[in-house]
Structures are given as C-alpha cells and as structure tokens.
Amino acid sequence: MGMLIVMTSKASDKKVKKLVCGVIMVFLITCFLEIFVFNFSSFRTMNSSAMPIADNFSVNGGESVATEAYTVNGPVRNVYANIAVENGDEAYVSVWMTDAGNKYEYGTPEFVVCNGSSRSRFSNVYPFGDVNNIYVIVRAADGTVAHVKDITINRRVPFDIKPLRALAIFFVLTLGYLIFTDSFIHDVYFEHGNKRQIAVTLVAMFLIMALGRFLNTADTALVQNPYWPHHKQYQELAHSLKEGSVILTEKEVDERLLEVENPYDTITLQAEGIPYAMDYAYYEGHYYAYFGIVPELLLYYPYYLLTGRDLPNYIAIYAFFLVFVAGAFLLVTGLVRKYSKRMPYLLYLLLCVAVSLTANFVFLVARPDIYDVPIIGGIGFSFAGIGLWLEALNTNRLWLKRLAITLGSLFVALVAGCRPQLVLLSGVAVILFLLDEGLGKRKLFTRKSVIETVLFFLPIIAVAIPVCWYNAARFGNILDFGATYSLTSNDMNNRGFNFDRLFRSLYYFLFQPPVVNADYPFIHSADLSGDYMGRLLYEYNYGGIFVANAFMFSIWVALIKRCRDIQGSLKGLVVYLMIVGLIIAGFDANGAGIIYRYTCDFAPAFVLAAVLLWIVFLDRSRGLIDYTFASRFFYVCVVLTLVYSFLTFVGSGSTVCLENDNKVLFNVIGDYFRF
Known part of the structure; x- marks a missing residue:
C-alpha cells in the first residue's frame, strides 16, 4: 500500500483508473487460482462417497503393516490415511491395487503422512479405470510408532484456502501488471531524500529482516540442539580468552596424536583409532579455533562475559544477517545514486530485495551452523563498508563524507577477521577513490584530502594490528590464518593443485544446471561424483550461480549485447568484480572442494557485477538496450531469483535440511503445493 501511495502521488487520474481496473482483474485471477486450481482435489472428490478399508491398528518403528485387501469394483480417487x-x-503409506488395466497388483510410491499437516493425509491416486481390489502398507520409521485411526478411500478433500499463498500470487501478479503495462510506475523515479520512498524502503528492509528471523530458526536441529561437537569452537574460544589464552584449553590433545608423523591425514587417524577434534585447527600440539576472530570479539566473547552463557551460533548468524541486509540496501542505494540518473523507484526497490534474498545468502541464514558465521559476517561487513564508501562519494556534506569513509574502512577491515578471501572485494576502493574520474581528480592522496586519506587508513590499521597479532599468537605468522592446519576431511598441506579438479569444480560452481523435478521440494543436489581419478571433496550443489540464479542473467545480456558503451569506472568495477569472483571461486575449488557454502565466498562479487549491469540497463537516460524489454526481463529474473532462493531453503540433498530437521514445517510448506 505504501508503495502505491508513493507512485500514485504523481499519476494522472486516467492512469489511476487504469491501475484500479488492472488490480481488480489481478484480484479476480488470484481468486480463480486459489479457489479452483489449488483446490482441484476438492472439486474432484465433491461427489465421492467415503469407504473405510481399515482402522485402529499400530505400526512399530522399523516395521510395515499391510491392511487386508478391500474389494471396490469401482472408481478410486484418493486415499486418506x-x-x-x-x-x-512422519509415517509412510503406499497403495497397492488391481484395476481394469492391470490384472496383477501394482504399488505406488510411498506418500508421507505428517503430524501437523492435515493435508498430507490425503493422496490422489490415478488407476487405470475402475479398481478391483485395494490395500495399503503403512511403514513407521525407526524409533517411532504409527497409530492408524482409519484408512479411507474416496474421502472428500476439504477446501483449503491459504491466505498467504493468495497474497503471494496477488502481489507477484500485481507487480507484473505494473511492469508489463505502460503504467505510471515507469515514470516515478528514485529520488534520494524523498521521505515517502525512504519510508517504503525501510518497511521493505525490515520485512526482509523479519523474514530472515523465520529462516534463521526454521532448522530446529541447529537451533534447539546443535549436535556436532566441532560447532562449539567460538564458545570454547570465549572460555579460553577469559583465561587469557588463544589456545582452546578445554580441548585435550591425545598423546598418540602428538606422535603421529602427519596429524592432518585424518583418514589414517580414523583407521588407527586416534581421537582428534574434527575441523579444529591443530598446530604444534595445541588446538585453536579455525574460524576468524572478529565474530568472537564482537559477539561471542562479550556475550559470555556479560551473561556467563554461550551465545548460540544461529543468533550470531542472524545478527550478521541484519548487518548484511542493511548493507545490501545501503550498497544498492549508493550504486544507483552514483551510476543512474533515471531509475524507476519500483525497480530500485526490487533490486534491493533481490540482492538481499539471493539464494546463496538465504542459504547462510537458513542453515545457521558455525561454518556460516564468519562467511555471512564477512559479506555483511563488505556490503556495508562499500556502501558507506559510496555514501562518502555521493554526499556533499564534509562531516558525513569523513564519517562514511571512516566507518566504511572499519567495516571493510573487519572482513579480514571473518573471511579473509572476501577482502578482495575492498579493491573496489582503488577504482572508486582513485580512478573514478582519473588520477588527476582522485579523492585520496592529495593535499586537499589529507584528513580523508588518514581516516581511510586509520581504521584498517587499527583492525589489522589485533588480527595480525592473533595470527602470530596461534601460528607464528601475522599473515597465517590457519587454513592448512584444519583437521578436516583431507590433508590441506598436501592437497596440491591440478587443472582437472579446478575446471571440474568451477563447472559445478558456475555452470551446473539445477536438478529440478515435478515433486516437492522440486530441487535436489546435482550428482557430483564424476570420474575424477583422485579424491574430489564434495557435498551437494543446487546449481551453478550463472545458470541457476536468474539475477546473474544481466551478465549474460552484457556479453551477448556487447555493451561497449559501458566505459570508465563503471566498466572497471564490473571487470574487477568478475575477476575477483573467478579468483575466489578458483581458490575455493582447488583449496577446499565443491561445497555449496563456498559459493557464498564468490557470490558477492558476481552479485555486485550483476547489480551494476542491471542499473545500467534500467537507467532510462542511458538507452543501452530497450527499456521496455529490460524492465520486463528484469522482473522475470527477480521472480525466478526469489523462487530459486525458496527452493534452496526447502531443497533436499544434505543431511542438514528441513526435510530431516523440521519435518512438520517441511510438510506444512509442501501443503501449499498440493492441488
């Protein structure tokens, strides 16, 4: 509503009437979809007569029980368990029957019946003509007991109107109508300082933050009872820091580990029964926290000192997610102010939303384990820092310029203590401050900018000193962050380099099509095994970023259209960010493996490059490509981006996912896709 107020304030009465008529039409389409399409099964069974075929029995865990065959000699539309x-x-039910086309009985795949999901008790069946005989097999998972109250066929499916689904459809169709028609939204431009636009933007930002809270707490296994010992490194480091040590004093080193020639060959340690702390850094007889120190000093250690309790990882991730979302909005705003003269406000807002809810970043907040803490912290500080630098370049107020430079450098410096490879993003400072208008008009290293230059470097030095000291205290080298000392699934010291592993991994990271099918949760991990003749480390992957994430399609458009008119610092930024993304992707691919969370290391660089290109394409003053095509294509890409983010949230393929860790929520979400 606020967005419409912002836009209709500048619209003519004729266009307002057209908007009202269009919204009414969208409302009617939404009602039709919600009532008739999503409730198809209700109409299909409206005149059915329910027939019970079994009742009142229990199935113990790990067992299956078949009901007696029931003679129907008529149509069967569904089974209700x-x-x-x-x-x-969860319990699992399969249906077995003979029908007009099959003399011998055949079975269907199991369908899942879940506590808390009434709709999951229904399953449509599609026999060949009339059914002769039918029975079901009920299976209970290990450790559970399935109490069957009744099994019924041809039970009428009740109407299930879901307001949230209807609202989502209405919202998507309304935005599509506004963008695909010649509506006034194309003439309402982003205006820095416009109070109404600021209010709407803040509402959108806070809604995303609220959504992040839901995503952050959805995986109850990681929230209620994190079940891996190595996910307590930050908490254990807080205890050690209170004692004045960076060594994890609570972790005892087994004497046999001290005598092993190569303690980083963890396969040998397992084979010989030598205990070790998985994924901890091990160096000269001591255990250390492998992860960056900044999250510890900003969150875990102060929380422990103030409360005496350990800070859960999911809360730390949500705190950094808030920084990330605010930074994403600030960064996109800064780029639009600097590189666009006529950006429609609605498209600017969609740009902010798409960046904030890109699948790689949604993955981090929705899977809140210790590995993701420093990654999302590094991304959040990177976005906020670069956004503040842009504010310094865009403002004419001297005090704000100096404050923004100082805070921007502080945030960027903190990245090194979170995820060191993300520091490469800060290289945009060279282009922004020195090369933007040529060296002769550089913003730093001049007589007039002495104070600004000092303010730029002072926070970086202030943060670098303790980070370097921490590295030296652990590993004797100020630049050694400890990557090679991790007791992980492979020996990082002898991993080496080869092009086969590099190119294979880059393909999966960048170009692997997502594996999608017609059944919820729709997306699954690609098969990463291949025929690599060596140890290829991989977990799961939902698709390469340039293929699966439609937000990246602006990069493809730029390559296809060969937009030579993109020049100067803008072109320099895009090229630099693409190079940085490839460098980080190659580093992670060769140094670690094909692991989905590592896509979050290089995703920020590619996302920022895509943002810059979208800004160019959607700026009506440039005319590089047809604006009508650009705006429509952009909207489709944003919708597909958000769909992919949703699929990443519910996707299976990992041991840590909603399907395993929060079965009720997983099935309740699935109810929205049952027709």
Whole structure:
C-alpha cells in the first residue's frame, strides 16, 4: 500500500483508473487460482462417497503393516490415511491395487503422512479405470510408532484456502501488471531524500529482516540442539580468552596424536583409532579455533562475559544477517545514486530485495551452523563498508563524507577477521577513490584530502594490528590464518593443485544446471561424483550461480549485447568484480572442494557485477538496450531469483535440511503445493 501511495502521488487520474481496473482483474485471477486450481482435489472428490478399508491398528518403528485387501469394483480417487505418529513426525503409506488395466497388483510410491499437516493425509491416486481390489502398507520409521485411526478411500478433500499463498500470487501478479503495462510506475523515479520512498524502503528492509528471523530458526536441529561437537569452537574460544589464552584449553590433545608423523591425514587417524577434534585447527600440539576472530570479539566473547552463557551460533548468524541486509540496501542505494540518473523507484526497490534474498545468502541464514558465521559476517561487513564508501562519494556534506569513509574502512577491515578471501572485494576502493574520474581528480592522496586519506587508513590499521597479532599468537605468522592446519576431511598441506579438479569444480560452481523435478521440494543436489581419478571433496550443489540464479542473467545480456558503451569506472568495477569472483571461486575449488557454502565466498562479487549491469540497463537516460524489454526481463529474473532462493531453503540433498530437521514445517510448506 505504501508503495502505491508513493507512485500514485504523481499519476494522472486516467492512469489511476487504469491501475484500479488492472488490480481488480489481478484480484479476480488470484481468486480463480486459489479457489479452483489449488483446490482441484476438492472439486474432484465433491461427489465421492467415503469407504473405510481399515482402522485402529499400530505400526512399530522399523516395521510395515499391510491392511487386508478391500474389494471396490469401482472408481478410486484418493486415499486418506488418518495416522498419528508417536516419538516422531512422519509415517509412510503406499497403495497397492488391481484395476481394469492391470490384472496383477501394482504399488505406488510411498506418500508421507505428517503430524501437523492435515493435508498430507490425503493422496490422489490415478488407476487405470475402475479398481478391483485395494490395500495399503503403512511403514513407521525407526524409533517411532504409527497409530492408524482409519484408512479411507474416496474421502472428500476439504477446501483449503491459504491466505498467504493468495497474497503471494496477488502481489507477484500485481507487480507484473505494473511492469508489463505502460503504467505510471515507469515514470516515478528514485529520488534520494524523498521521505515517502525512504519510508517504503525501510518497511521493505525490515520485512526482509523479519523474514530472515523465520529462516534463521526454521532448522530446529541447529537451533534447539546443535549436535556436532566441532560447532562449539567460538564458545570454547570465549572460555579460553577469559583465561587469557588463544589456545582452546578445554580441548585435550591425545598423546598418540602428538606422535603421529602427519596429524592432518585424518583418514589414517580414523583407521588407527586416534581421537582428534574434527575441523579444529591443530598446530604444534595445541588446538585453536579455525574460524576468524572478529565474530568472537564482537559477539561471542562479550556475550559470555556479560551473561556467563554461550551465545548460540544461529543468533550470531542472524545478527550478521541484519548487518548484511542493511548493507545490501545501503550498497544498492549508493550504486544507483552514483551510476543512474533515471531509475524507476519500483525497480530500485526490487533490486534491493533481490540482492538481499539471493539464494546463496538465504542459504547462510537458513542453515545457521558455525561454518556460516564468519562467511555471512564477512559479506555483511563488505556490503556495508562499500556502501558507506559510496555514501562518502555521493554526499556533499564534509562531516558525513569523513564519517562514511571512516566507518566504511572499519567495516571493510573487519572482513579480514571473518573471511579473509572476501577482502578482495575492498579493491573496489582503488577504482572508486582513485580512478573514478582519473588520477588527476582522485579523492585520496592529495593535499586537499589529507584528513580523508588518514581516516581511510586509520581504521584498517587499527583492525589489522589485533588480527595480525592473533595470527602470530596461534601460528607464528601475522599473515597465517590457519587454513592448512584444519583437521578436516583431507590433508590441506598436501592437497596440491591440478587443472582437472579446478575446471571440474568451477563447472559445478558456475555452470551446473539445477536438478529440478515435478515433486516437492522440486530441487535436489546435482550428482557430483564424476570420474575424477583422485579424491574430489564434495557435498551437494543446487546449481551453478550463472545458470541457476536468474539475477546473474544481466551478465549474460552484457556479453551477448556487447555493451561497449559501458566505459570508465563503471566498466572497471564490473571487470574487477568478475575477476575477483573467478579468483575466489578458483581458490575455493582447488583449496577446499565443491561445497555449496563456498559459493557464498564468490557470490558477492558476481552479485555486485550483476547489480551494476542491471542499473545500467534500467537507467532510462542511458538507452543501452530497450527499456521496455529490460524492465520486463528484469522482473522475470527477480521472480525466478526469489523462487530459486525458496527452493534452496526447502531443497533436499544434505543431511542438514528441513526435510530431516523440521519435518512438520517441511510438510506444512509442501501443503501449499498440493492441488
């Protein structure tokens, strides 16, 4: 509503009437979809007569029970399994039958019945003509008991109107109508300082932050009871710091580990039964926290000192997610102010939303384990820092310029203590401050900018000193962050380099098509095994960033259109960010493996390059490509981007996912896609 107020304030009465008529039409389409399409099964079973075929029995964990065959000699439209699961959430039901086209019985795949999801008790069946005989097999998972109250066929499916689904459809179609028609939204431009636009932008930002809270707490296994010992490194470091040591004093080193020739060959350690702390840094007989120190000093250690309790990892990730979202909005705003003269406000807002909810970043907040803490912290500080630098360049107020430079450098410096490879993003400072208008008009290293130059470097030095000291205290080298000392699944010291592994990994990181099918949760990990003749480390992957994430399609458009008119610092930024993204992707691919969270290391560089190109294409004053095509294509890409982010949230393929860790929520979300 606020967005419409911002836009209709400058619209003519004729266009307002057209908007009202269009919104009414969208409302009617939404009602049709919600009532008739998503409730198709209700209409399909409206005149059905329910027939119970079994009732009142229980199935113990790890067992299956088949009901007696029931003679129907008529149509069967669905099966209703009224099951309550004890000590768990799911039971599994398969249907077996003979029909007009099949003399011998055949079975269907199992469908899941879940506590908390009434719609999951129904399953449509599609026999060949009339069914002769039918029975079901109920299976209970290990450790559970499935109490079957009744099994019924041809039960009428109740209407299920879901307001949230209807609202989402209405919102998407309304925005599509506004963008695909010659509506006034194309003439309402982003205006820095416009109070109404600021209010709407802040509302959008806070809504994303609220959504992040839901995503952050969805995986209950990581929130309620993190079950891996090595996910407590930050908490253990807080205890050690209180004692004045950077050594993890609570972790005892087994004497046999001290005698091993190569303690980083963890396969040998497992084979010989030598205990070791998985994924901890091990150096000269001591255990250290492998991860960056900044999250510890900003969150875990102060929290422990103030409360005496350990800070959960998911709270730390959400705190950094707030920084990230604010930084993303600030960064996009700064880029639009600097490189666009006529950006429609609605498209600017969608740009902010798309960046904030890019799948790689949603993955971090929705899978809140210790590995993701320094990554999302580094991304958040990078975006906020570069955004503040842009504010310094865009403002004419001297005090604000100096404050923004100082805070920007502080945030960027903090990145080194989170995720060191992300420091490469800060190289944009060279282009922004020195090369933007040529060296002769540089913003730093001049007589007039002495104070600004000092303010730029002072926070970087102030942060670098303790970070370097921490490295030296652990590993005797101020530039050694400890990557090679991790007791992980492979020996990082002898991993080496080869082009086969590099190119194979880059393909999966960048160009692997997502594996999608027609059944919820729709997306699954690609098969990463291949025929690599060596140890290729991989977990799962939902698709390469240039193929699966539609937000990146602006990069493809730039390559296809060969937009030679993109010149100067803008072109320099795009080229630099693309190079940085490739460098980080190559580094992670060769140094670690094909692991989805590592896409979050190089995603920021590619996302920023894509943002710059979208700004160029959507700026009506440039005319590099047809604006009508650009705006429509952009909207489609944003919708596809958000869909992919949603699929990443619900996707299976990992041991840590909603399907395993929060079965009720997983199935309740699935109810939205049952027709």
